[in-house]
Amino acid sequence: MTTKDTLSLVFAALADPTRRNILTRLSQRPATVGEVAEPFEISAPAISQHIKVLEQAGLIERTANAQWRTLTIRTEPLDEASAWVEKHRYEWNQRFDELEEHLKTMTTKEEQ
């Protein structure tokens, strides 16, 4: 496997409904692995794998103290993902408006 860039890791981590559900859960408050796993009818190793993918993408962080391990969401990678998506939506909409304006001008000229 080649080393992936951060943005690819983030988007790949988000490309799964179970992982998105885990993040939804953690966006409410930090939780233990057990709490995160609870709503899903999937095996403990499968949950661990999902958590690992989220962790490698930097989307969650494990903190451990003497009694329990907690998972916390990290929003910095979401900021980067959001910036990428917003930039492309914006650029295309700009071009689209220009194109529409251009077509309008052409139509007006034809009508004259």
Add this chain to the structure above:
Amino acid sequence: MTTKDTLSLVFAALADPTRRNILTRLSQRPATVGEVAEPFEISAPAISQHIKVLEQAGLIERTANAQWRTLTIRTEPLDEASAWVEKHRYEWNQRFDELEEHLKTMTTKEEQ
């Protein structure tokens, strides 16, 4: 392969630097497959595969006329992806602010 939900297809399509570059190119203006492939030193079948993934996610659209086939970006799936990411950034930041406020109150009480 199981049927994937739209959001998973969109995030999976964005999880690759070549595919993101293709979208960047198309966010400037529609282009032919040849034009899109030009900057990349990868095989034609590899480019076709990337285009297929983008198309299945609804991120690009092929339009064909007698002379050429054009690829156009579609921003609706980006809107959905953006909404998901924004919601989670927002929710967590809200909770984080509440937590900070709570900790401040606790510290103030301890100091009294």
